[in-house]
Amino acid sequence: MSKSSQKTPQAIRGTQDIFGPDAEAFAFVVETFERVRKLYRFRRVEMPVFEKTEVFARSIGETTDIVSKEMYSFEDRGGDSLTLRPEFTAGIARAFLTNGWQQHAPVKLATHGPIFRYERPQKGRYRQFHQIDAEIVGAAEPQADVELLAMADQLLKELGIEGVTLHLNTLGDADTREAWRGALVEHFRAVKDELSEESQERLEKNPLRILDSKDRKDRKFVADAPKIDEFLSDEARAFFDAVTSGLDAAGVKWQRAESLVRGLDYYRHTAFEFIPDEGSDAASKLGSQSTVLGGGRYDGLMESLGGAATPAVGWAAGIERLAMLVGSPTDEFPAEVGFIADDREITPELISLAAILRRDGMNIHCPYSGKPKAQFAAAKSANCEARIVARRWSKNDVLTEKELAEDDPLILEFRPDTVEPRATEIRDKVWSSLSANFDLNVLAGDDDTAMLRPLKKPQ
RNA sequence: GCGAUCGUAGCUCAGUUGGUUAGAGCGCCGGUUUGUGGUACCGGAGGUCGCGGGUUCAAACCCCGUCGAUCGCCCCA
CATH class of the missing domain: 3.30.930.10 (Bira Bifunctional Protein; Domain 2)
Incomplete structure (x- = not known):
């Protein structure tokens, strides 16, 4: 939109904002x-x-x-x-x-x-x-x-x-250093006029520094300069x-x-x-x-x-x-699981699922908002090893009995994006972690789909 | 402190010998399509061309200044 009339202050010269x-x-x-x-x-x-x-x-x-x-x-x-x-x-x-x-x-x-x-x-x-x-x-x-x-x-x-x-x-x-320094000054003073301008100044201020001068003119005199070993x-x-x-x-x-x-x-x-x-x-x-x-x-x-x-x-x-x-480490380190709410209405409910899995040490991507399509794309860019699509039970879920739907459970569909045995490992971890907190039933004949009900809240 | 190069949309950059309403890709937002899916198509928002002077009928483009960035010199504890 329109820019604020306030000018944005700029960062101090030589500071950096490190990201990614x-x-x-x-x-x-x-x-x-x-x-x-x-x-x-x-x-x-x-x-x-x-x-x-x-x-x-x-x-x-x-x-x-x-x-x-x-x-x-x-x-x-x-x-x-x-x-x-x-x-x-x-x-x-x-x-x-x-x-x-x-x-x-x-x-x-x-x-x-x-x-x-x-x-x-x-x-x-x-x-x-x-x-x-x-x-x-x-x-x-x-x-x-x-x-x-x-x-x-x-x-x-x-x-x-x-x-x-x-x-x-x-x-x-200390004695070695002084003796060597004296010999260096003597050596370079003899050829002072042929040294680079910078090194002529170094001769007075910091003669040892002539030794790592980058100037070609100085190099040849550095090569035959007195060695520390002679003074040790x-x-x-x-x-x-x-x-x-x-x-x-x-x-x-x-x-x-x-x-x-x-x-x-x-x-x-x-x-x-x-x-x-x-x-x-x-x-x-x-x-x-x-x-x-x-x-x-x-x-x-x-x-x-x-x-x-x-x-x-x-x-x-x-x-x-x-x-x-150190090479190029990836910015978006992979999530183990990325959640997708097939119906944006239930996005808020994912918070409790994510919280439980995170407390059990899992790395979870959890969307804040957006349409299912956008959530899917976000999960992809988070490099999720697996996605879990959450949706409401519906009549098309023929594998479940009608009466199970009375308390409006969530259906979780586990969709691995990685290879075995890693995929199964993640899935079992998720199911067992959630089982400890919810009434979770893995559907017969389909290990990747589970029906989940909230536990009765304590009074 | 010194020098070189550079400064156009959020990002990466095009913008011909100065000439009319400043462009692309990516990203973002919306829609259609798809319908187990990061696709494709359409549309949209977003720029006082770093800032200030000058030259010119006309400047993103030329000149001067200034600020900033990058790289190098000096310095390097």
């Missing part, structure tokens, strides 16, 4: 994560969606672009600067410190929910998106890294995601060896990625990303936002939040990105 097959895929990712995290005995934790800006600013440190440009920050009425969480890790670290979770250490935590980053939207990248997250806090052992990665690997497999490989690197301990302390090397041999023992495939880095200083030792193989189906589905799951060990984080040094390792993965890779 996408929503089913999203739910599948979350459900699978919840199941797998229990196998590894990660405990569920619920976190606030916002924190004092300080929580994220201090954990992220002096990487100014992130704090000033990439976070959703605002002042509350008391004048405090608050920020919608741009990640889970900092909030979990804060909770660990403020709630005394040291008493549970080492503690394995899992959560999921919305994450906010003030960025330009593009494929697989939104301002509000959703992550699953797993952290092990208070464990310094490489076995923690292994278990965490094994869980990630199993999750991806159970999601049915193919063509994604674990890229693994070590950033060493014995301890750091032993740690990395323990991680890799543990992964081998757990049957997790991985490949070394010497250029995989983390910009933030609190990362130590293990850094990893699951990335689609080049040319794979997964790669083309994700566009330029290719990482599917990433994380690392952040032994230096707690101190930046004023806590005692606490080793920790974790990962996060974008639910939407994973959902893009």
Whole structure:
């Protein structure tokens, strides 16, 4: 009809309304994560969606672009600067410190929910998106890294995601990292003028990032840049060896990625990303936002939040990105039974039948209104495994005796749209469920037709 | 913040070198047909052609601006 004079407000840039097959895929990712995290005995934790800006600013440190440009920050009425969480890790670290979770250490935590980053939207990248997250806090052992990665690997497999490989690197301990960083700066400074414009800036701000520059000009200098391995302390090397041999023992495939880095200083030792193989189906589905799951060990984080040094390792993965890779689950998952009222007058009566079957665990499509023809079409589009057509007893129902009609029973006709033995299974389930609540007689010689009377209502 | 492409019915899109009442398919609603049935046919509702300026006798089409979307760059905790 005529449009309202009111303008419809539009959604915020970078937010999404997920519906249909996408929503089913999203739910599948979350459900699978919840199941797998229990196998590894990660405990569920619920976190606030916002924190004092300080929580994220201090954990992220002096990487100014992130704090000033990439976070959703605002002042509350008391004048405090608050920020919608741009990640889970900092909030979990804060909770660990403020709630005394040291008493549970080492503690394995899992959560999921919305994450906010003030960025330009593009494929697989939104301002509000959703992550699953797993952290092990208070464990310094490489076995923690292994278990965490094994869980990630199993999750991806159970999601049915193919063509994604674990890229693994070590950033060493604090001393290793500093020495390597110094050597990289020296190496790139020597060829500064030949680097891309962006990398010349990175040289000052974040030299490690030059290693994953996409610019061709930078690639050749990256190839012969100093390797972290030359700077690894014995301890750091032993740690990395323990991680890799543990992964081998757990049957997790991985490949070394010497250029995989983390910009933030609190990362130590293990850094990893699951990335689609080049040319794979997964790669083309994700566009330029290719990482599917990433994380690392952040032994230096707690101190930046004023806590005692606490080793920790974790990962996060974008639910939407994973959902893009899980194939195409059907939107209209099938109903076991769809009801059709052959006479629209009796449509309301179907409510009680549907309610009983649903309480017994059946998935029922039940129409609200419409002509029989429309109800039939609706039942079809609900992919019902079987239909039940309900109608009044009539004189043409010669199989029944006349006197049975005196209390105006319903005739239910069961019409399977699936194969045996499934069809019989559903039919028997329906008949037995309804028998417990109604006077139901299956007609002799026709298992698919039943006459049904309401039970006498109690006074 | 930068760049490219795009913006016509609920959805997917046509709209020829600017030229009269803006179209199709799908979906939706109604009717006929069918009558154990998601068919076929007929009809209907629904669009200030993102918005605002400009050029022109004339603009969905050309120009400028603006908003929005998509993809990429930067960034990526």
